[in-house]
Amino acid sequence: MRDFSYSVDGDGIATIAWNVPGRSMNVMSWAGFAEIDALVRKGFADDAVRGIVITSAKEHFAGGMDLKILARMMAASDRAGRAKSFKEMSGVHGILRRIELAGRKGKDDVGKPVVAALNGTTMGIGYELALACHHIVCADRKDAQIGLPEIKVGLFPGAGGTVRLVRRLGLEAAIPFLFKGITPAPRKALAAGLVDQLAEPEKLVAAAKEWILNADEGATFKPWDQAGFRLPGGEPYSRKGFQTFAGAIAAINGATQGVYPAARAMMSAIYEGLQVPFEAAIRIETRWFAGMMTNPSPSSMIRTNFVHRLELRRGARRPRKVPATEIDRMGVIGAGMMGSGIALVAAQAGIEVELRDQTLELARKGRQAIEEILDSEISRNKLTPGKKGEILSRVSCGSGYAGLDSCTLVVEAVTEHPGLKAEVFKQLGECVGDDVVIASNTSSLEISSLAKSVPCPDRFVGTHFFSPVHRMALVEIVRGSSTSDQAIAVAFDFAQRIRKIPIIVNDCRYFYANRCIVPYLREGMRMIGEGVSPALIENSARQIGMPVGPLQLLDEVSIELAVHLANVTRKLQGEGYVADDADKVLFRMYELGRLGAKSGAGFYEYGDRNVRTGIWPGLGKEFKLREGQPPPQQVRDRLLLIQVVAAVKAFEDGILEDVREGDVAAVFGWGFAPWSGGPFQWIDGKGAAEVCKLCDRLSAEHGDSYSSPKLLADYAESGRRFHDKL
């Protein structure tokens, strides 16, 4: 046996311990299934054994299914492939069901109880295994999570997880765990009914054994294997269940806006399964699951959310030759929203931060802002007052540049004025040595041009954070023309330390993310100018899976900033600049003084405390609505494609060097249609040729911004993909 060990104690209790060699976390493979099946059978067959405990010899119980198994199933997209997946999953079901039936083959057989003793985090198939057991004891530790996160990668539990959890909890109670993928810590899992008992970690197996010693025959029958079982909350066609199902369907439909096929498939599997006996329900779940595996969404989501994100996080793109830098002390120049945000996340990661601004008072204001964020975390029970004190104590305030010499890294986060920034770099350069890396948090200025004011341009790098810094996962590390690998590596190590996702991009105006987001915002305004209904724009954005419509996002980033950026673009392009509908709308809004959320008026109206109350009704009067509104599909295509084209261009221009970064940044940076796995995955899923056709259609009607980049046309021509198959 490789993955599991087996031992029997003096009380006749067999313990099966999971310990996959060479892995920090247990994952289930076909070999693993065969092993655990053989061991469970051994226990059932041995007259000296009265019960079985399944636990793990690692820090945690299980991370889920081996990705290779999933990848193989996903690759098998024809009918034969689906049938094979069905057969394989049916085999898994047979193993779990044998456990669940306590080894009984006939009616008169005596069953042996099987207890899952979850010593730590238990995800996916690990928890599905536990669900098949007769009792689930869980170690009472705060750093563990229990549940079924499959939906987060566009899948759903396919080894009986939906069948058993819904029968255990009822549909309503099961929804957060199945449809949101919430994986609570053990105490919450107990309260929710995901587990049956908590035990002190060191007494976990003992508690499991004790339960077996006290278990009677009845304990080895699942409620759903007993006569007269009623589903908690009612079956779909009971009076109460009918309401519950209608409501659940609506809630899930509304939340997913129809773009997450896994949510629909899972709901169907549950509904259809509840009208037939247990075994048939399992087959139904397996069928829906095998079908879902061949949808492009889950494999794209797995790659981006999981495989590629981890590869990037572990430094797949970090300059290899540069040794790791321990950053213990850093400086932040500029204590505004961005600067204080950077100081906050750094202090949270244990870094001593020198927060500087023109005056001590301004710097203190920044620290005040940090304190407010920490207080709100305390009020949401995310932080203890003690921790807050610790974090704050790491932030020292000051003015000027003295004392920054001992920092490994200094991040500049002053206002976006080239002159001001140049002054900062000049003075800073005079105060710190050549070994200090200087980073600029500019969002719209080119790093190479800022580098001219820095005494050692090779030690200068862009670190583009997003607002609010403590919530946004992405950091763009920008390589200017003189930036050294050393500087890139320090910026990378810093991003890693503060648990952000770093992507390394080359220098250009807007870098990567804003190169994609700005066109999305402008497209929203352009459509307003064309007379498209604002609600149609915003709803369509949500229907492609964007978290926020372009108009709302404009209000949030502020119309003032958008105007400023547009003016810079104008200046840069000079004579060649052609104002379009987007400019017309943008400058009119500015003229009207509707400057966005902070000013309490923008594309939306705002009530007390700047809470959004609805689209500004005056918008329809200011920009006359078109007689015939465009079909919603067209609006959706425009809002998605405008970002995709920008992403491909960034890759074509070499700003983006790795499409993994392009996808991960899109999904985790600005919430680009998460179901798609990012713009490049989206193209692969649809096929470059198909996307080119869409480009042609939209550019014919809406102009060059939709023209297919040459690179995309090449991919279409050759049938190439941006990513290899899983």
Place this chain on the structure above:
Amino acid sequence: MDAYIYDAVRPPRGRGRPDGGLHEVTAVRLSADIIDAIIERNGVKPDTIADVIWGNVTQIGEQGGCIARSAALLSSLPDSVAGLTINRFCASGLEAANLAANQINGGHGAGYVAGGVEMMSRVPMGSDGAALVVDPSLAMNSCFVPQGISADLIATLCGFGREDCDRFAAESQRRAARAWKERRFERSIQPVHDRIGMLLLDRDEMLRPETTAESLAALEPSFRDIGTSLPGFDKVALIKYPHLEKVDHVHHAGNSSGIVDGAAAVLIGSRDFGTANGLEPRAKFLATAKCGTDPTIMLTGTVPASRMALDQAGMSIEDIDLFEVNEAFASVPLHFMTELGATHERLNVNGGAIAMGHPLGATGAMLLGTALDELARSDRETALVTLCVAGGMGATAIIERT
């Protein structure tokens, strides 16, 4: 062969609650009684009846298992008259009549008792289940929302405000009260008695003649909570109607149809049927139509179905003297008037379901009877009867006084 209406009979509508006037009567008994009434008062020879076609929506319990056959057996009709139950939700009663008329058109059978029953106090609406509502493969793709949300969606799209709907509802109450006062329903109403001959109900029980638009203004919208908070049906509706920012919730108990118990029967036959029974026809069927629409907005089918019927009859909207548009919700007839240009003066002249209630499977046949009586009373020629239907359907009949 032309199909004619010879008579229409209905019991008064009882409040759809345990204290309602008809609550203690079984669905089968009420059906059989009303079938017997129309046969007896017209002296119909039972062997001239080809079938009983009975509309019913909630076909479970006592209304399950083909209530038409049960009712035919319980009635005085001979065993040889079969019984067919049909379900087109709210238009079932009208579809029963249309189906009978079209059977006659096609030369199959000379005489029919058509109609329907719905004992909403006894068999709750929705208790028969529906894949439409809870099968995710269907409900999620089609964006199912409850009817009240659909009605509010119509109001939002057409710009009908709360006041428009309340004004319409108050007028329905006023007209219904006037109709009862002037005994305009008298010819069709068949009082209901219990088995020892004591009167149970002799007039529509729901009416609130004191209703005004102002008194309605105080009522809370019924569908706001399920629309905007839990489970949030508005979001589902907006998937289909993304150019709307939100749904205006304007409907409430006072401007929506009431839940009632009721039944109705229509006697339909060919010319020969009349001759055989010594009866003169009261009206002739000019056209019938049915159609499907988007299931999310659900209740707009009256318009396309009526357009189809008008086309079929070679008529325009001006050729119709009277309209009966079922008042499932105030926005339904308002939408019909807006779309087709029918005037309120000619529409639901004796009130409708907002005032008197809507016994689902029976209402269509009931409206046919109401139109028939009003054509005679007001000495007019043509009437169009139409109902919006759950699941996104519509049905219409056009009749002409003979």
